[in-house]
Amino acid sequence: MSSPSTEEALVALLPSLRAFAMSLTRNSAAADDLVQDAVVKAWSNLDKYQEGTNLRAWTFTILRNTYYSDRRKAAREVEDGDGILTGQLAEKPSHDGHLAMRDFRTAFNQLTDEQREALILVGASGFSYEEAAETCGCAVGTIKSRVNRGRAQLAELMGLDETDALEMTDSATMAVISAGRIATA
Amino acid sequence: MQDSDKENPVQREIDRNLKRIFDETAEQPLPPQLAGLVERLRQKEKSSSEVSK
Numbered sequence: 681m682s683s684p685s686t687e688e689a690l691v692a693l694l695p696s697l698r699a700f701a702m703s704l705t706r707n708s709a710a711a712d713d714l715v716q717d718a719v720v721k722a723w724s725n726l727d728k729y730q731e732g733t734n735l736r737a738w739t740f741t742i743l744r745n746t747y748y749s750d751r752r753k754a755a756r757e758v759e760d761g762d763g764i765l766t767g768q769l770a771e772k773p774s775h776d777g778h779l780a781m782r783d784f785r786t787a788f789n790q791l792t793d794e795q796r797e798a799l800i801l802v803g804a805s806g807f808s809y810e811e812a813a814e815t816c817g818c819a820v821g822t823i824k825s826r827v828n829r830g831r832a833q834l835a836e837l838m839g840l841d842e843t844d845a846l847e848m849t850d851s852a853t854m855a856v857i858s859a860g861r862i863a864t865a
Numbered sequence: 866m867q868d869s870d871k872e873n874p875v876q877r878e879i880d881r882n883l884k885r886i887f888d889e890t891a892e893q894p895l896p897p898q899l900a901g902l903v904e905r906l907r908q909k910e911k912s913s914s915e916v917s918k
Contacts, residue, residue: 799883
């Protein structure tokens with residue numbers, strides 16, 4: 681039996697669970713189904729959740745595991761195994777200081793599942809690398825590689841020239857960024 | 866985010882947009898399928914436990 685505070689916390693997590701699901705499924709109907717399945721599983725397994733621990737990470741883990749489990753069952757490949765870009769945007773987007781929303785989402789949807797989830801967890805949801813690694817069941821270094829490669833591929837898809845930005849970056853940071861690009865996700 | 870990541874303006878812009886597409890969905894009202902889901906699960910559990918008494 682769950683405590684009222686855990687139930688309230690679970691309800692409060694629904695919007696962000698839905699946003700995370702959307703980044704995985706890239707389809708709102710599928711995202712809603714995924715959230716429903718994940719919440720039912722979380723509810724059924726609340727006896728395994730330890731009160732006071734990170735409920736957000738626990739439910740996000742259930743959701744992403746459900747996503748990958750469903751994918752395996754469907755035996756449908758939605759990405760290239762090694763993350764090769766499947767296509768560029770038709771036109772180079774104009775730069776007005778902020779990336780156009782539609783273009784960014786289009787580019788984001790072309791990344792691999794692992795890169796999208798790493799970027800959303802770390803870049804948008806505020807997970808630490810350690811929390812994201814625990815949620816994804818991989819090493820911290822793997823998450824960092826996926827985030828770096830995802831960002832690099834986004835920049836490439838958006839036609840962003842990093843050299844201008846990198847001119848302002850010191851050589852030590854450039855070495856870290858380059859190493860992140862070379863590391864496999 | 867890690868401090869070194871904030872040094873790169875392109876990466877900062879990418880992260881801003883990641884948050885935007887995340888918030889775009891997170892700020893929407895929940896669809897009927899999900900609104901009240903936890904309450905429905907709680908009610909179902911409550912009625913199951915009452916039946917078993």
